[in-house]
Amino acid sequence: MFYRQSGIHHTRYAATRKLWPLAADRRLLGGLLALALLAPLLLPELYLNSYLAPWLIWTAAALSLTLLMGIAGQLHFGFAAVMAIGAYTSIHLARAGVPFELALVGAGLAAALIGCVFGAAALRVKGLYLVMATLAMQYLVSWVIINVPAISGGAQATLATPEVRLLFIPLDGDTALYYTALGWTLSCTLLLLNIKRSSVGRALVAVRDKDFAAAVIGVDPLRYKLLAFFTSSFLGGVSGAILAFCYYQAVTPEQFGFNVSIQLVAMVLVGGLGSVIGAYLGAGFILLLPIVLTNLLAWVAGLELFPVSFNLIAHIPLMVYGALIIAVILFEPLGLAKIYDNIRKYFLVWPFRHAQR
Amino acid sequence: MKKTWLSGLLGACSALALGASLANVPDKEPVRFALLQDFTAVYTFLTNEYNQGQQDYLRLVNARGGLDGHPVEALVRDTANEPQRGIEAYNRARGEGAVLVDFLSTPVSRAAVNRVLEDEVVMITPLHGRGDASHGETFPFVFPMMATYWSQAAILADYIDTELGGLAGKRIALVHIDSPFGREPVPVLETLAERHGFELRAFAYPSPGTEQSATWSDVRRYRPDQVLIWGAGSGQQVSVREAIRNGIRPEHILSVVWLAEADAEHLGKHMTGVKRYEAVAPGRELPVIQAILDEVVAKGEGSGPEENVGSSYYNIGVATMAVAVEAARLALAEYGAPLTGDTLRRGFEQISNFDAEGLMPPLSFSATDHQGGGFGRVSRWDGGAWVPVTEWRSAYQDIVWDEIEKDAAGFRDGR
Incomplete structure (x- = not known):
């Protein structure tokens, strides 16, 4: 009913291979896009700069990681380090007077090159061993940033982002920052959707499913693994730069610590491995849920229905959050994206469920 | 089983009674201090005692009639030491009218420096944050307030x-x-x-x-x-x-x-x-801590376990709020209500030789020195x-x- 499929006849390959063959999906997306574009007008400042903007930027990071972990099947537990390389490169380039557009490209390239060096380990090791190799990257990069004052910014280890212009528009004020973040996240989204339906994407999936089987059918695993590391690190580096410029506006080493890497992995896993919409849902879940729970609990405590210590209020969100992660993994191992997919499939034939099988 | 668990939880909650008593304060616009701290991640070794000291001192101030009739309200949130949660909590608190913010977290306060300077909100960074924020001309709204x-x-x-x-x-x-x-x-x-x-x-x-x-x-x-x-x-x-x-x-x-x-x-x-x-004297023998024990804790209005009162970190919390309240008092006396970030900052800069009745070394701030002299003892x-x-x-x-x-x-x- 909502997703009306009758009367849709694809007579050309191009029509079937469209990103969204169903008109209902296109309408839904058009509505969401309009809302996203109008958000600065519709949303109060607080929700724009503290919820929507960080959510979009973390989604871009999760998308970069899902390309590597979900589509190419290479585990990466040091993705925050990739983002750190991007953030620090872009700041130092922008400080040196390089235009912001080029600084972003430089951030991506630096992250991609260093990411590839560690990714080269992926050519030899798999699974848990790859996790160790990427963990080593996390710690090495953090160590270098902390111990080289020229990178971290001296004794205070804080680098404020300089004022920059993107395409002649100065990046100041919540609205400009938000649109930059939105633009980057949408670009990542479209890129990933297109990778998934191209020969490159199918080759990556073949490598993920069994690399020697992929080699047998003529896909060079070495080349595609490196390609996955390069592309994903490039996107991750630019996401790190966007995070620095459009959200934090001051970069410290703690912003790209090991816990952030784990959060990113959690976003990809909870959202659904390899799913684009999963990256959105996962980033929202991991990033925003603790904030929402904290505020909800504080509101309930503010009603003073029963006396409760602040220490307990601070810890209840952690318990709920942990329980929710377990619940998601337990009830739907394929992640939030699969839950969305189930709902969509239900409505695809609603109200004539008997027609499905 | 479930019932005992629940009643245990409720018992624990009621033992740690919360709820600011603003009963004897006349109805004037409250002064809001945002204590957006890390209760669950890295700074947990001190946050509970520190925050308890801060809240107890504010309750003492309110029990004595507030700041020239204005009650002082603490906005407390957990940030888990994560900059993004700190920024959200900060933006929210600013929307609620907070004029002072204390993150007690170096990563979060470093990430917030540019924002507080732009928004003209006073950020106190006692024993954390950027040491160079002592430079008042460069960081007009940041106060390390204790020895860096x-x-x-x-x-x-x-x-x-x-x-x-x-x-x-x-x-x-x-x-x-x-x-x-x-x-x-x-x-x-x-x-x-x-x-x-x-x-x-x-x-x-x-x-x-x-x-x-x-x-x-x-x-x-x-x-x-x-x-x-x-x-x-x-x-x-x-x-x-x-x-x-x-x-x-x-x-x-x-x-x-x-x-x-x-x-x-x-x-x-x-x-x-x-x-x-x-940086701050520990113990219960100090007049301020005695006053908190008599006028807040003894009435069952303490914000946490009584045994914490007088510990080193508790007293540091008390000292931070003593200075902040003194600054707010001076600002209200000089510039009148409503208290803004800018007048509060000027209040801080007028503090001279303030030691909260022997709780800490005599601190003096100025438009140049936001450290307060860098005092302490061994x-x-x-x-x-x-x-x-x-x-x-x-x-x-x-x-x-x-x-x-x-x-x-x-x-x-x-x-």
């Missing part, structure tokens, strides 16, 4: 120089956590090493500091005369234990401000003789309590201010 780590290192070095047999020709080891915070005292100590002719060597142990044995066997080989330990939380206990295991006598160990009663309890008799820098664990071994003092502020100027200039240049 540079000043702490200077005071400890001065204590060694004047009371532990001099610095010249000595070997001093700085054993620190491998982080920007751990590294912070290094430049000041290096300058002092040149000035006084002692040998300084820094030993870093990896974060979070639960495993330090490799570092300490290096320290043993170095055979230092005095050891400065520079860490926080459980890493400090590990440092003291490893130092003693490696043959360093407790009386040769001097600590940064983060060493408290709880650490001493865990270490037992080994701790006796260890010294630390302290105290020694005698097996049951921290006993001061010096008067309140400050030391080598010329060297400290060189560092402050240097980093503040870097901040102005956008570095």
